[in-house]
Amino acid sequence: METALSVGIDPAKQRDLASRTLSAYAADYFDSLPGTGIDSETVDKYRRIYEQYIRTPLGIKPVAAIRVADVKKLRSQLSETISDRTKRPLSTATIKHALRLLRAVLNTAVEDEAIQTNPAALKFSAATINRQREHVDSRTYTRLTVEDIAAAADYIGTEQTWTSVDKRNGKTRTHVKPANPVYALAILFSAYTGLRRAELQGLEIRDLTLPQIPGTSGSVRVERAKKAAHGYISEPLKTTNAYRTIPLDAWLADDLRDYLARIHRDSANPTAPLFPGRLSRAEGKQQGRTVAVSAEMFDWSRPLDEEMVYKRYWLPALNALSLPHSRWHDQRHTFATHAIQSGENIRDVSRWLGHSKISTTLDIYASVLANEDNEKAAPTSRPVPRERNDVRENVVQLERKAR
Template sequence: MAATIRKRTTGKLDKFGNPVISYQVRWREPVRDEFGAPTGTFKQTSETFPTERKAKAHLRKVEDQLESAAGVDPSSQKAKANRPLGKYAKQYLESLAGTIDDSTIAGYENIYRTHIASVFGSKPVASMTTADVTAFRAQLLAPHHRRSFVTRGKPQPKPHPSTRVVTRSPATVKQIVGTLKRILDTAQDDQAIQSNPVVSGRRRTTKRRATGETPFSHHPLTANQVASVADWIANTKGNQVYALAVLFAAHTGVRAAELQGLQVQDLTLSDISGTVGAIRVARTAKRETGRWTYGTPKSDASTNRTVPLAPWLADELRDYLTTVHPFAGRHLHAPLFPGRLSRSSFDWAHPVVADNLYDNYLQPATKALGLGAVRFHDLRHTFATMNLSAGEHYMQVSKWLGHSSFVLTLTTYADYIREDVLAVPKVGRGTVTPATDNVVTMQRTAT
C-alpha cells in the first residue's frame, strides 16, 4: 500500500512551448463496508500536483495516514476536508436535538444564518485559518449599518442616514464566534481538520466600548420605586392585574419566560392572612410565530425551584385569585397572569406577554416617574439587590434566582452584599479542664 509518485507529460504547453509536466501521487487504500470496517480488498486512488515538491509533501502525508492506527483513508480525509462549513453546521444543529430546548437550537440556527453562513457557509472547513476567524471577529466588532427589523412587537422607525451606523455589543460578538467554534468542533471531531482555527492559543477579549460611551450597568429599583411603578400602572393605566404582575416579578425574581409559564397550581397560599406563601418555578412559556411553546427554565438549578412570598404579597395574590381570576378555583393549569384580547379585556386562556407588559406598562411607568431606562430583566436584578441589601445570604438568594452557581451571584451582585453586618460567632470560648497529675507519690514503709 506504499504511495508512489508518477511523472506525467500532459497535453498542455507552457509559455515557452514546452510540454507541462505533472506529478501524480498514487496509493492503494482499503475498501470499507457500510460500518466502516475493511473488507479485505483495496482500491487505487490518486491525486495530481503541478510540482514535484507538492507531490512529495502529499506523499508523506498519505503514507503517515496509511501507517497510522486512526483508520482514516486519505481519500475520505480529503472529502471531509473539502466539505463546506454549512454541512457541519447542519450536523451540529441536528446533534443538539433532545439535549437543549428547541428555542435555543433555533437561536443558534438564526445566528448561523444571519452572521456566519454568508461568510463561511460554502467555504471548505480545511481552508479556514485563524487569520480568517480574526478578520471575521474584527468585522463583527466594526461599525455597520443598522438592519431593518422588528423588535418587541413594535416596528422601529427608519433612522436618519447620519445615525444608521451602529456597533454590535461584545456579548453579541462572543456569542456569534462561540457558535462558529462549536460548529468547527464538530468538524474536528469528524477528523476533517486537525485543530480548530477559532482556538489560536492566544487569549483574546472583546470587552471594549466606544469612546465616551457609558459602560453598561444594571438598573435595579428600590422597594419604594417598585411600589410607585405598580401604583402608576394601577391608577394611571387602570390595570390592577398588570400592576400586581410587575409587583410580583420584582419580588420573586422570575425571568420573563418563567413569568409567562406560571400557572395557578404553582402558588402555595395559606388561608390565614399574614402568612408566608411560595411560588414554584417549573416551566417557561414563549410565543413564537403566533403560538405558545412550553419548556423548562434556563438551568437545572432554575427548574422546580421554590421562591418564598412575603406575607403582604401572599395576601394580595390570595385576594386576586379569590375576586379577580375567573378560573382560579376550577382550572389549576390556567395562567397565573392573563394575556390581552383588547384594550379592555383579558385573555384568561393564554399567559401574559412579557414584551407587552414591558412596552405598554412598565416602560411608560418608569419614564413617567423619572426612573430612567429600566429593562424588564431589571426586575430580576431588583429582587436580588433588595434581598442582598437586606442582609440575606448570597447563597440563599442564588437558589431563589436559580443561578447555575454561587459564583455567578457573587460576580453579578458583589457590590450589594452587605459587609457591615457582622454575624455572631457560634463557637464559644471553651471551658478549662484541669490537668491531671499522673505521678503517684510512693512512700517507704518500715519493715
C-alpha cells in the first residue's frame, strides 16, 4: 500500500475499480469510440458482438476476477458455437473479432489501473481451430461448384409448379412459384465476380462497361458499398485495394446486355441500382401492383437486399436441389477457386477479390492451389542413369616433353 501511495495510486480507489464488472468497462469503451474515426455502424457491430458472445459468460464478472483461463475457456466455447444464421460453427474471423473486442475492453481497465495486465492479451491461434475443424469436417467452408450454382440459378429463374393435398378437406392444391430471372442473374453475377454482399448492393448501371457487340467481354468497376442498415446510402470501401475492376466473361456480358435492354426499367439512369430490391406486399398494394408476380415485385430505385434473396430464393433452391447449405459469401470462394483452378494468375485473382495483400489470397486458398487428386501438376518420370564409360578409357596418358 505504501508503494502504491508513493506512485500516486489510491489502493481504495483501485479496489473499487477492480470490482467493476466487465460490462461496465464495455460501456465505457463503447462510449469512447465516437469521434475516433470509427463509424457508427462499426460501433453497433462491436456492441452486437459483445452482447452475443461475451456478455453472458463474462459480463457480470469483476475485471480483477477474469483470468487467462477464462479467456481460453471463452475461445473454446466460441469455436463450438453454431451460428443462428449459417447453421455452421462460427468462423475463425468471428471468433477473432470477439477476442479482440474483449482485449480492447480489458485494455480500458488496464488504463484505469483497475488491473495490472490484460488477461486477453494472448495470441489467437486460428490455425489450431482450422486444423481441428478440417479434421472433423474435412473442409474449411462449403464451396459449391459452378455447376451447382448454375443449377440453383436456373431453378430460381424458372417457373416452379407443384401440388399438395389439403389435409382438412382432401382437395388437391396447385402451387406456382413465378420465375425470377433478375435474381437468378444476380446470383450468377455474384458467383462470377466474387463481390462481397455490400459491394453487390452498391453496384449501379454506370459501373458496367459493356461493348455493344454481342459475344464480347466487359468489366465492372467496384466503387462503393451499400448496406440496408444505413438506408442504402453509399459508403466508401474499407481499403484502397477494394476499389478495383473485374473482367466479365463474354456470356455474362451478353446476359447483362439483354437484361438491361429487356428487363431493367431504369437502365437509362446511370445511378440506378444494377439489381433491384423487392417491394413488400403493403408497398405493392399502395402502388396497385401484385408483388406475387415476378415482373411487378421489383423496386427499381432500391438496391438488391442480399438477405432477402438469400432467405427467399437461394436457400429454397439449394433445398429443392438437395445441395449442401451454403452462405451467399461462399459464392466468393467459388469464384476464387474456379479462377485458380482454371489457370488464372494468383496475382490477378487477388486483385479481383480486392485483397490488400497477395499473401491473404494464398493463405485462404492454399489448399486449392494444391492438386485435388494429390498428384503433382508436373509429375517426373523415372530417372534413367546415364551410360557409364570404363574409367580406364577416360584416362589420357601424358607425354613428357623432351628436354
